[in-house]
Amino acid sequence: MLKYSSPRTGKVVLVGAGPGDPDLLTVRAARALEAADVVLYDALVDARVLALAPRAAKFSVGKRAGAASVAQESINGIMIRTARSGRNVVRLKAGDPFVLGRGGEEVLALGAAGIEVEVVPGLSSALSGPLAAGIPVTHRGVAASFVVASAVPEERFVRLAERLPSKGTTLVVLMGLASRELIRDTLVRAGFSLDTPAAIVAGAHGPRAWHWSGTLGVLPEIQLPEDRADLPGIVVVGDVVEVGEAMRSHASFRVDDVELGMTKEEERRVLG
Numbered sequence: 210m211l212k213y214s215s216p217r218t219g220k221v222v223l224v225g226a227g228p229g230d231p232d233l234l235t236v237r238a239a240r241a242l243e244a245a246d247v248v249l250y251d252a253l254v255d256a257r258v259l260a261l262a263p264r265a266a267k268f269s270v271g272k273r274a275g276a277a278s279v280a281q282e283s284i285n286g287i288m289i290r291t292a293r294s295g296r297n298v299v300r301l302k303a304g305d306p307f308v309l310g311r312g313g314e315e316v317l318a319l320g321a322a323g324i325e326v327e328v329v330p331g332l333s334s335a336l337s338g339p340l341a342a343g344i345p346v347t348h349r350g351v352a353a354s355f356v357v358a359s360a361v362p363e364e365r366f367v368r369l370a371e372r373l374p375s376k377g378t379t380l381v382v383l384m385g386l387a388s389r390e391l392i393r394d395t396l397v398r399a400g401f402s403l404d405t406p407a408a409i410v411a412g413a414h415g416p417r418a419w420h421w422s423g424t425l426g427v428l429p430e431i432q433l434p435e436d437r438a439d440l441p442g443i444v445v446v447g448d449v450v451e452v453g454e455a456m457r458s459h460a461s462f463r464v465d466d467v468e469l470g471m472t473k474e475e476e477r478r479v480l481g
Contacts, residue, residue, distance in 0.1 A: 219246070219292040221319055223312055225305040225331015228338055229255045229415035238329045246296040249287060252278075253303035253441055255415060262299065281311060285318040292324045305333040309359050309383050333357075334413055335381050338443045341413035342420035343462040344453030346379045351448050355379040360388030370395040375405065378447065385444035386411070390429040392444055401425060406450035409433075411442035422450050 222241045227233040242248065242262040250259060252271025259267055270279040270287065279287075291298050306312030306328070319326045335357040339346055346355040356373065360366045360382055373380060373396070382392055386409065397403060403426030411419045411433055419437045425446060433440065456462075 217295055218324065219294065219296045219298060220325035220327060221288050221292050221298045221300055221315075222327045222329060223300045223306050223315060224302070224329040225310075225333075226250075226254045226258050226301050226303050227332040228304060228334045228341065228413050229258075229418075231255065231257045231261060233332050233337065233414060234258065234261070235329065235331070238331065241299050241327075241329055242301070244297060245299040247291050248299045248301055249284065249291075250301040251303050254301050258301070265299070281314065285315060288315070288319060289322045289324055292319075302331070303334070305331040308333040308335055308357065334443060335383060338383075338410050338413040339379075339381060339408070339445045339449075339453070341418055341462055342408060342410045342422070342453055343457040343460070344408060344410070344422075344445055345449055345456070346381060346445075348449050348452045351452055352377055352379045355381060355447075357381050357383065359383055360385050360391055363388075363391060366391070367395050371399045373399060375399070375401045376448070379449050380444075380446040382444040382446075384441060386433075386442040389431070389444060392446070393425050393428045396425060396446065401446070405446060406448055408445040408450045408453070409442055410445065411437055412440035413443070415440070422454060 224238045224241050226238070239261055245262045245265040248259065248262050248265045248267045249270050250267060252269065270284045288298055288300060300315060302310050302312065304310060316326050316328065336346060347353060354377065356378060358366060358369055358380065382388065385392060403424060405425040406422065407425045407428050408420065408422040409431060417437055417440060419433060419440065421431050
């Protein structure tokens with residue numbers, strides 16, 4: 210067991226790890242990792258990012274749906290106790306800690322305990338995730354706004370979806386793979402066409418990134434390949450998906466394995 214003896218209280222640096230690729234970390238995030246004594250990291254953090262903290266003790270405190278996880282209150286307590294022992298702690302969270310990442314809760318808990326906190330923002334998968342497949346969340350003449358949401362809890366998502374315009378706004382649902390049927394059915398009830406462009410981006414900017422694009426009507430029928438089924442993913446709904454299809458012919462967006470989805474005839478067969 211590592212032991213530290215220090216007359217001072219350490220601090221916690223809350224770091225956004227970005228969407229996966231360590232090249233997409235900020236310089237400030239990389240410096241924080243290099244200086245860390247202890248790294249408490251989430252389940253979605255790429256191993257290549259952890260490798261940037263070679264001298265730190267590393268502990269997984271991540272939460273994944275359907276798997277054993279550490280309660281948020283326990284994570285707060287670990288950070289407080291570790292910082293009070295004089296260690297420099299990096300709390301490493303995928304994407305940006307403050308976009309559906311409970312970063313605010315952790316800052317408040319640390320502040321209430323008298324712990325110094327530094328925040329290092331990260332590149333959110335809400336923006337960089339779609340772009341890994343060439344999809345911009347806004348595009349002039351197509352979408353002038355975007356909404357980032359979680360499909361959990363369902364009732365909150367339903368209330369949000371019922372207010373969304375079917376044109377001119379992009380919907381990005383983080384951690385949305387398990388809720389594809391809910392997303393389709395709720396949006397269709399709200400007035401969206403089954404032909405509305407939709408996309409799935411899984412493992413964005415990671416070494417096994419995968420993408421599908423098609424229409425809202427068949428969204429629940431799409432299955433990730435078996436070797437990608439464990440990847441976290443986002444769902445994108447809106448006309449910008451078609452813009453992404455055009456953009457991919459002009460630039461590299463770092464997704465090596467792109468599934469272009471179904472033809473219109475294949476979609477008609479699925480929908481019956």
